[in-house]
Amino acid sequence: MTSNHPHISRRTALRTVASAALAGVAGCLNDNSGSGTPSDGTTSPDGQGPLTRIAVEGTTLVVELSTDADVDQVNLIQPNGELFGKRDVAAGAQQVSFEIGTAYAPGKYRVLALKGEETVVETTTELRPGIQIQDVGLYRNNPDKPWDEVYGESETDRIKNGEAFVTVENTGSGPEAITELIFSGDVPNPIENPRGSGMHETDRVVVPPGETADLFSNSFPFGSESEDGMGCSPDGNSGQFTVIVETRVSGNRVTSTYNVEYSGSNEMTDCEVTITEA
Numbered sequence: 001m002t003s004n005h006p007h008i009s010r011r012t013a014l015r016t017v018a019s020a021a022l023a024g025v026a027g028c029l030n031d032n033s034g035s036g037t038p039s040d041g042t043t044s045p046d047g048q049g050p051l052t053r054i055a056v057e058g059t060t061l062v063v064e065l066s067t068d069a070d071v072d073q074v075n076l077i078q079p080n081g082e083l084f085g086k087r088d089v090a091a092g093a094q095q096v097s098f099e100i101g102t103a104y105a106p107g108k109y110r111v112l113a114l115k116g117e118e119t120v121v122e123t124t125t126e127l128r129p130g131i132q133i134q135d136v137g138l139y140r141n142n143p144d145k146p147w148d149e150v151y152g153e154s155e156t157d158r159i160k161n162g163e164a165f166v167t168v169e170n171t172g173s174g175p176e177a178i179t180e181l182i183f184s185g186d187v188p189n190p191i192e193n194p195r196g197s198g199m200h201e202t203d204r205v206v207v208p209p210g211e212t213a214d215l216f217s218n219s220f221p222f223g224s225e226s227e228d229g230m231g232c233s234p235d236g237n238s239g240q241f242t243v244i245v246e247t248r249v250s251g252n253r254v255t256s257t258y259n260v261e262y263s264g265s266n267e268m269t270d271c272e273v274t275i276t277e278a
Contacts, residue, residue, distance in 0.1 A: 050113050054125050058208045059175045061098045061127070063111055065089065071113040071120050079107030100127065102177035102206055102248050129249050130172030133256035134212065136243050138164050138222050138273055150200055150216045162189065162223025162268070163200075166215045166243050168254075170207040177204045178213070180246035183221035186239025186260060188229040188268055195219040204248065215245070224268055232271035236263040240278055 050069030055062050063074055069089075074096045076084040084104075087096035106128040113120045139147055145165055164183065170176050181198035184190055197203045200216045207213045221241075225231030230239050238261045245254045257278040264272045 049121050051111065051121060051123055054111060054123065056100075056127070056174060056209050059099065059101050059206060061100050061109075061125070063087075063096050063098075065094045065096075065113075067094060069094075069113070071115050073114045075112040075114065077110040077112065079105055079109065084109065100175065102175055102204070104174065104249065106174060106249055125173075127174035128172050129170055129174045129176035129207075129209065129247070131176050131178070131207065131245060131247055131250070131252070131254050132169050132171055133166060133243055133245060133254060134169050135167040136164060136256070136258060136275060138275070140273065141275075145214065147216075162220030164217045164221055166217075166245065167212055168207060168215060168245060169212045170209050173209050174249065175206060175208045176250065177206050177248040178215060178245055179204050179248050180244075181215050181217060182244040182246075183217070183219075183241060184244065185241035185257075186230040186237075187221045187241045188225040188231045188262075189220050189223045190229055191226045222268065222273060230262065231268055232262040232264050232266055234264070234266070236261065238262070 050066050050071050051063060052066050053062075053064040055064075061076065065071065065074075072089050073086055074089060075086045076098050078084045084100075085098050087098065089096060104127060108124050108126055111123045111125060113122075137145075139145070142165065147163075151163070166181060168178060178199070179197060180194055182194050183198075195218050198218055199205060200218045205213050205215055230237050238259070240257055240259055242255055242257045246252075247254065259276045259278050261274040262271050263274075264270055
């Protein structure tokens with residue numbers, strides 16, 4: 001069952017890179033009045049027409065209207081031409097919103113402002129997520145991460161020897177949901193990856209456009225060495241592993257490969273692990 005787990009909200013509050021409050025690219029308005037892109041990443045015309053701003057805030061598409069807009073309805077049309085939703089505009093209202101969530105079809109959406117049955121203005125906006133893997137690390141090398149808040153203080157000794165995090169960024173213009181996290185290749189314990197979704201106590205992590213999120217593993221990719229894994233030795237070991245992130249909206253498997261070196265004792269608890277970009 002998909003739910004907004006409390007760890008997600010805490011993770012959102014503690015993301016490594018804070019994003020702008022009103023993130024998301026709204027697309028270019030095509031009302032022939034010209035358009036500009038303000039510094040917050042939204043799109044708005046040059047003050048003419050009833051629509052002044054279209055932006056994605058979290059998982060919501062927000063449409064703002066001018067103070068003198070003479071419209072009574074705003075429709076959102078999907079890329080396939082079907083109606084996504086319609087919103088009545090109350091007298092004096094300057095904003096309507098559409099909850100797009102993470103089950104929408106990526107592509108170009110049309111926003112229509114109507115007066116009665118007549119279309120007053122029509123614009124387009126692109127809703128398309130773009131997930132990139134920015135960083136990966138272990139507890140032992142990144143103790144400043146909110147491990148205790150995510151796993152609980154009683155789990156600290158357990159997680160510090162095997163758990164990992166992956167930081168992802170949504171560089172696109174629509175929200176995305178991460179549904180699976182996988183570690184493969186030269187890690188000590190690849191067998192359990194993924195366990196469930198591969199993320200700790202959640203089956204998805206939502207990443208709004210322009211924001212980052214830390215994905216905390218639910219397995220022990222760098223824990224005790226299995227028969228198929230690569231671990232520490234006094235002479236040192238080196239190899240490569242790949243992080244795989246599966247997405248819901250775009251349906252992509254985003255991958256990133258890293259070099260890894262293991263040195264020190266045969267025991268992973270005493271092993272020094274160095275991760276660098278491949």
